[in-house]
Amino acid sequence: MTDPPLLEVENLTTSFETDAGRLVAVDGLDVTVERGETVCLVGESGSGKTVATESITRLIDEPPGSIEGTVRFRGRDLGELSEPELRSLRGSEIAHVFQNPQDAMNHCYTVGWQIAEAIRVHEDVSRETARARAIDLLDRVGIANAAARIDDYPHEFSGGQKQRAMIAMALATEPALLLADEPTTALDVTVQARILRLLDDLKAEYGMGVLFITHDLGVVSEIADRIVVLYAGKVMERGDPLDIFERPAHPYTRRLLGCLPGVGSDHGGIPGSLPDPTDPPDGCRFAPRCEHAVEACSRGDQPAEIEVGPDHWVSCVHYHEGYDASVLSAEATTADGVLGAATDGEREEERSDD
Amino acid sequence: MTETGPLLSVRDLEKHYPVGGGLLSKPSGAVRAVDGISFDIARGETLGLVGESGCGKSTAANSIVRLEEPTGGEVLFHGGGRGGRPRNDDGIHPDDVTRFGRTEMKAFRREVGMIFQDPASSFDPRMPVGDSIAEPLSVHGLDDGRRRRAVVEDLLERVGLGAADYGRYPHEFSGGQKQRLALARALVLNPELIVADEPVSALDMSIQADILGLLDRVQSEFGLSLLFISHDMSVVREICDRVAVMYLGEIVEIGPTESVLEAPRHPYTEALVSAIPTPDPRTTNRGIELRGSVPDPADPPDGCRFHTRCHAVVQPPDLDLDRTTWRRLLDFRLTIEAGEVDAEAIEGRARTAASGDDGGGSSAAERLRAAFDLPGTVSDPDVEADLAAAIEAVLDGEDGRAAERLRSTVRTPCERRHPESVDHGGGHESACIRHDPEVRAAREWPEQQ
Numbered sequence: 127m128t129d130p131p132l133l134e135v136e137n138l139t140t141s142f143e144t145d146a147g148r149l150v151a152v153d154g155l156d157v158t159v160e161r162g163e164t165v166c167l168v169g170e171s172g173s174g175k176t177v178a179t180e181s182i183t184r185l186i187d188e189p190p191g192s193i194e195g196t197v198r199f200r201g202r203d204l205g206e207l208s209e210p211e212l213r214s215l216r217g218s219e220i221a222h223v224f225q226n227p228q229d230a231m232n233h234c235y236t237v238g239w240q241i242a243e244a245i246r247v248h249e250d251v252s253r254e255t256a257r258a259r260a261i262d263l264l265d266r267v268g269i270a271n272a273a274a275r276i277d278d279y280p281h282e283f284s285g286g287q288k289q290r291a292m293i294a295m296a297l298a299t300e301p302a303l304l305l306a307d308e309p310t311t312a313l314d315v316t317v318q319a320r321i322l323r324l325l326d327d328l329k330a331e332y333g334m335g336v337l338f339i340t341h342d343l344g345v346v347s348e349i350a351d352r353i354v355v356l357y358a359g360k361v362m363e364r365g366d367p368l369d370i371f372e373r374p375a376h377p378y379t380r381r382l383l384g385c386l387p388g389v390g391s392d393h394g395g396i397p398g399s400l401p402d403p404t405d406p407p408d409g410c411r412f413a414p415r416c417e418h419a420v421e422a423c424s425r426g427d428q429p430a431e432i433e434v435g436p437d438h439w440v441s442c443v444h445y446h447e448g449y450d451a452s453v454l455s456a457e458a459t460t461a462d463g464v465l466g467a468a469t470d471g472e473r474e475e476e477r478s479d480d
Numbered sequence: 481m482t483e484t485g486p487l488l489s490v491r492d493l494e495k496h497y498p499v500g501g502g503l504l505s506k507p508s509g510a511v512r513a514v515d516g517i518s519f520d521i522a523r524g525e526t527l528g529l530v531g532e533s534g535c536g537k538s539t540a541a542n543s544i545v546r547l548e549e550p551t552g553g554e555v556l557f558h559g560g561g562r563g564g565r566p567r568n569d570d571g572i573h574p575d576d577v578t579r580f581g582r583t584e585m586k587a588f589r590r591e592v593g594m595i596f597q598d599p600a601s602s603f604d605p606r607m608p609v610g611d612s613i614a615e616p617l618s619v620h621g622l623d624d625g626r627r628r629r630a631v632v633e634d635l636l637e638r639v640g641l642g643a644a645d646y647g648r649y650p651h652e653f654s655g656g657q658k659q660r661l662a663l664a665r666a667l668v669l670n671p672e673l674i675v676a677d678e679p680v681s682a683l684d685m686s687i688q689a690d691i692l693g694l695l696d697r698v699q700s701e702f703g704l705s706l707l708f709i710s711h712d713m714s715v716v717r718e719i720c721d722r723v724a725v726m727y728l729g730e731i732v733e734i735g736p737t738e739s740v741l742e743a744p745r746h747p748y749t750e751a752l753v754s755a756i757p758t759p760d761p762r763t764t765n766r767g768i769e770l771r772g773s774v775p776d777p778a779d780p781p782d783g784c785r786f787h788t789r790c791h792a793v794v795q796p797p798d799l800d801l802d803r804t805t806w807r808r809l810l811d812f813r814l815t816i817e818a819g820e821v822d823a824e825a826i827e828g829r830a831r832t833a834a835s836g837d838d839g840g841g842s843s844a845a846e847r848l849r850a851a852f853d854l855p856g857t858v859s860d861p862d863v864e865a866d867l868a869a870a871i872e873a874v875l876d877g878e879d880g881r882a883a884e885r886l887r888s889t890v891r892t893p894c895e896r897r898h899p900e901s902v903d904h905g906g907g908h909e910s911a912c913i914r915h916d917p918e919v920r921a922a923r924e925w926p927e928q929q
Contacts, residue, residue, distance in 0.1 A: 170684045171655070270771075271820050286533060314532040314711055315755040316770045322757075323769075341684050344714065344757030367761030385689035386714075386759050396686045399654065 130201035132303055132335040133159040133182070138195035140174075140181045147404040151177040153359040153428075154195070159303065162333040164325070166346045168382075169356035172400045175339045176225070178356070179305045182337075183216050199303065218248035221301035223293050223309040230292055231280040237291045238264075238276030244298045263294040268320045286313050293321060297328065304336045310345060322349050343386055347371055352437075355379050358401055358411040360428045365438035375440040377454055378412045410443065418444065418454055486520035487559050487705045488544070488673060493517050494552030495536075495543045499778050511778045513539040515729035516553065521673070526699065526706040528720035528737065530713060530752070534774045536729040537709045541675050544707070545592050546585065550578050559672035560591040590620055593666030597678035599658035603650040610636070610646030613665040620669060635664040638701075640694060656687035660694065667702065674699075675707045680715060692719050713756045717741055722907070725749045728777055728785040735908030745902075745910040747792040771811065784913060787894035788814055794893050794914060797922040799863070805855055809863065812852045813886040816870070816879050845871050863889045893919055 138155040141148050152174040159165045167175050180186050181193045184204065197204045199220065204212065216222070224230045232240060241263060242256035251259075257276070264272035267290040280288055289312055296304060304325070310318040326349065328334045340346060346353060346367070353370045355363045355378065363376040374380045381396045398415035401407050407414055413423035422443050423429075429446060431439040444451045495514040498507030514536045521527045529537050543550040555577040558564075565574045572579060580588055596602050603612050613635065614628040622628055633643035639660040650658060659679060666674055676695070680688040696719060699706055710716050716723055717737060724734040725748065733746040744750045754767025768791050775781055781788050787810075795806055815821050842850070848871050849856065858864040866889045873882035894913055902915040913919050 170686055268771075271815075271818070274820060284534070315713065315757075316532060316751060318757070319755040319767055320769065342757065343685060344759045347759045347761040348757045350761075371759065371761045382686060383759070385686045396690075 129161075130198065131158045132161050132163075132200060133157075133337065134196075134198040134201075135182060136196045136198075138178065138181055138193070138197065140177050140186060140191060140193050142192070143190050144404065149404045150406065151359055151403060152181060153406075155356075155359075155361060157337070157354055157361075157364075159335040159337050161302075161335055162329050163351045164329065164336040164338055164349050166350040166353045167337065167339045167356060168341065168343065168346055168353060170341060170382075170400065172358070172403070173356045174359040175341075175356055176307055179222070179307055179337060179339055182305060183220055183222065184212060185216075185222070214248075217244060217301075218299045219301055220303045220305065221296035221299065223296045223304065223306040225308040225311065231288060233280050236277050236279055237283060238278075241276075241291070241295045241298050244295050248299045259298065260294070263298055264291065266324055267291070267294045267297075268317055269294075286317055289313060290317065290321065293324075297324075300328075300332060300334070302334065304334055305339075306336060307339045308341070309338075311340065311342065318345070325349065343371075343383065355382070358403065358406060360411050361431065361439075361441060362412065363438075363440045363442075364431075365435070369435060369438040373435070373438075375434050375438070375445065375451075375454075376412075376442050377416050377418050380454075410441070420444075420449075422449075485558060485563065487523045487525075487557070488521040488707070489518075489556040489558070490520075490544060490553070491518050491556070492553035493540065493543060493550055493555060495539050495548060496551045509778050512729050512780060513777055514543060514550075515777075515780070517724075517726070517729070517731045518553075519724050519731065519734060521705050521707060523672075523705055524699070524703050525722065526708055526720045528716040528723040529707065529709045529726060530711060530716055530723060531726035532752075532774055533711060534777070535726045536777070537711075537726055538677055540726070541677050541707060541709050544577070545589075545594060545675055546577060546580075547594075554578060557588060557591070557673070560587060586620075590616075590669045591672050593669065593671040593674045595659070595662045595666050595674065595676040595679045597681055599655060599662050599682070600650070602662055603658065605650050607649075608647045609650055609653070609661050610648075612650075613661065613668055616665065616669050631668065632664070635667055636661075638698070639664045639667075654687075655683055656690055659683060659687075659691050663691075663694065663698065667698065670702070671704070673705045673707065675709075677709045678711070679708075681710065681712060688715065695719060713741065713753060725752065728774060728780050730785060730911070732786065732912070733908075733910040735904070735910075736906060739904075739906060739908045745904055745908065745915065746786075746912045747790045747914075748786045749910070751791065771807075781895065783893075783895040783897055784899050784911075787892060790894065792914065794919060794923065796889075796891060796893065799860060799889070801858065801860060801863070805858060808853050809858070809867065809886075809890045810892060812854060812867075812870075813883060813890050815852070816874060816883045816886065819879060821874055821879065844875055848874065860889075866890065893922075 135155060135157045138152055139150065140152040141150045155178055157165060167178065169175050177186065182197050184193060186193055207215070238257060238260050241260035242253065245251060245256040245259055261272045261276055264276060269275055269287060269290055283291060289309065293309055310321050313321065322345065325336060329336065338349060350367050352366055353364065354361055355370065355376065357378050362378045363370065363374065370379060371383065374383055385396065396415060401411060401414060407424060409424040409426055410416070410429055413419040416423065420443065429441050429443045431441045432445040434440050434445055443449055444454055493514055494516055496510035496512050498510055500508035517540060519527065529540060531537050539548065542548040544555050554573060556573055556575045557577050558575055562575050567573050577588055603609060610629065610632050614632045617628045617631060629646065633646055636643055636645055641657065641660055653661065680691050683691060692715065698704070708716065708720055720737045722735060723737045723740050724731045725740065725746065727748050733740060733744065733749045740749060741753055744753055751768040751770050770789050775788055787793050791803065791807060793807060793810060795801060854867070858867055866885050870882040870886045873885060897913055899911040899913040899916065901909045901911045903909050
């Protein structure tokens with residue numbers, strides 16, 4: 127119980143100096159990932175998800191970037207580590223899966239060599255053992271006939287296969303923490319289902335923690351233990367899947383759920399677009415697009431996060447003292463009604479079962 | 481009389497790419513990317529074409545609009561005031577796009593608009609978007625620049641952008657906005673059919689909903705027919721009236737969206753549908769697992785092309801093993817036949833594993849069974865005898881003998897007959913031999929309703 131969380135991110139702020147001014151991509155992000163837990167970071171493109179994960183292991187170039195805040199991995203402050211120390215941590219204990227597999231593989235070496243290399247860099251094993259493990263991993267991520275494909279070069283793999291090989295490479299060293307940036311977005315649903323199952327297995331097998339970044343809410347509901355909803359670099363809401371999907375509190379989360387094909391009645395998406403990251407609006411970042419925005423929404427900073435249920439936090443003025451959150455639920459039917467509204471009694475029961 | 485009947489009829493469309501061969505040698509084979517597909521699209525209807533990557537969806541679309549020359553079959557397009565014409569005496573249909581000459585082709589291009597997956601790469605970065613959109617107009621003879629501009633500005637507004645966006649460049653637009661521009665360009669010649677190849681796959685969920693809503697609106701406004709290609713079943717569910725499921729160049733199931741997705745009749749559709757992540761945190765159904773990947777279209781499996789991966793693959797009449805065991809047995813045979821059983825690798829892995837604990841207690845045969853998830857003994861004695869003999873042969877390095885031995889009992893009707901399409905009523909058809917009356921009788925399955 128006294129163990130520190132696997133990953134603890136506090137007040138992470140990543141900004142870039144650009145010609146147009148200082149661009150704050152991630153603004154004061156707090157997130158923790160425990161052992162054996164999958165935390166999903168959800169948001170549209172441009173919401174800062176990718177920058178946030180790359181900031182965790184300091185993959186962002188400084189300058190032009192600038193990373194502030196603390197990141198603790200198993201209680202160790204990563205900010206105090208030297209670059210060589212960080213490098214030995216990356217890939218062994220913290221593994222990354224990037225969105226674009228084309229850029230992350232070396233074209234001059236076989237896929238098997240690259241996976242075996244990843245194993246041998248971090249572990250003292252024989253070449254044969256590393257190779258056998260590489261075959262096994264490729265097999266587990268669903269590469270048919272892995273024993274023969276292992277000697278193929280990246281260009282002989284299709285895009286989806288490369289993505290899977292990347293995942294195999296990331297998992298090769300049995301990392302304690304996996305930072306997965308849209309790892310299945312480019313894959314077919316059948317393959318995606320398989321990868322999600324694999325991540326679940328590894329979680330159970332040796333307690334791997336996963337920070338999973340995606341904009342696909344279907345995937346989120348399949349794998350998340352906890353969800354953090356990001357918008358324009360700020361956390362809008364956080365909670366477990368039942369909180370987010372069945373009683374979403376933030377107007378943004380509700381609109382996002384309304385966009386689900388086949389579920390939402392929100393034909394036409396969310397009107398407006400993300401604010402200019404070099405000049406974010408005052409107050410709540412979502413206020414300019416929010417149908418419930420009142421004057422207080424556009425003042426000061428992003429509203430403080432308020433706990434609206436056990437471990438269910440929301441950053442919205444309407445939940446603060448002196449406001450009435452029921453104005454939001456006037457049309458909450460989009461999210462609440464469609465996703466199978468259970469009565470409150472039932473919900474409490476579900477909760478105690480968890 | 482021209483307004484009745486389908487707008488587009490595709491019949492036995494084929495696109496084969498030659499493989500091998502050079503300047504002087506003949507090609508040694510063909511990749512059968514699209515291998516005899518047929519469907520109709522009615523006026524104002526949206527047909528979805530779905531399947532995994534590599535199944536031939538995009539090739540099918542490109543062949544229909546002749547961005548690639550089909551190698552066989554007919555594409556009958558009855559729009560543009562055509563229709564109602566009978567076949568010529570030589571059996572050739574005057575509306576057959578694959579036989580259109582230059583002039584007819586140019587007219588056809590006016591009647592069909594296309595939208596591609598990646599909106600970023602479909603606009604010239606050095607041309608104002610308005611000019612890009614107006615280009616087809618000048619190609620097709622609208623010489624009055626002022627009128628071109630008026631047409632484009634009107635369209636920009638109809639797709640949710642502003643007339644003022646005419647002079648802006650592609651990089652000034654977001655992904656969703658570029659897809660709106662692409663739609664405007666597809667609409668500029670007032671087509672009757674739009675072919676959209678994964679138009680929303682590259683977009684975020686909220687923008688996806690946006691573009692789907694727009695497509696829907698524009699479709700009813702302009703009375704368009706839509707061929708919608710996607711690998712995302714949830715998007716298809718949203719927008720399509722009917723859906724056709726493709727696997728390895730063939731359509732395995734087609735019908736009204738609801739009945740195909742709610743009550744799939746082909747095992748492949750079943751697996752695809754079950755793999756869709758549901759946005760309901762209470763269900764964590766991961767669905768049917770499809771093992772392996774899509775086979776090589778240059779050498780598709782005999783019989784039903786899906787039998788190498790099918791979870792419902794049929795057993796011969798005299799067998800009654802459980803589904804999983806049966807699937808594993810077939811997998812084992814197929815792997816041997818492909819020459820991909822690496823007994824040494826399995827042994828090597830066993831050795832590595834054994835170095836840690838005492839895994840050395842099992843025999844080589846047992847380890848081979850374990851590697852293929854085969855049971856210790858198969859309940860059917862004949863199959864067990866063949867399996868044991870085959871495993872021995874594999875360990876002796878005689879794969880040929882092993883495969884032959886297995887073929888005597890481990891064989892499926894699915895690999896011997898190519899399934900015919902069976903009508904389940906309401907325009908819902910699927911091609912699976914489990915719907916074949918003969919097979920049903922042999923397996924003592926009740927006749928289907």
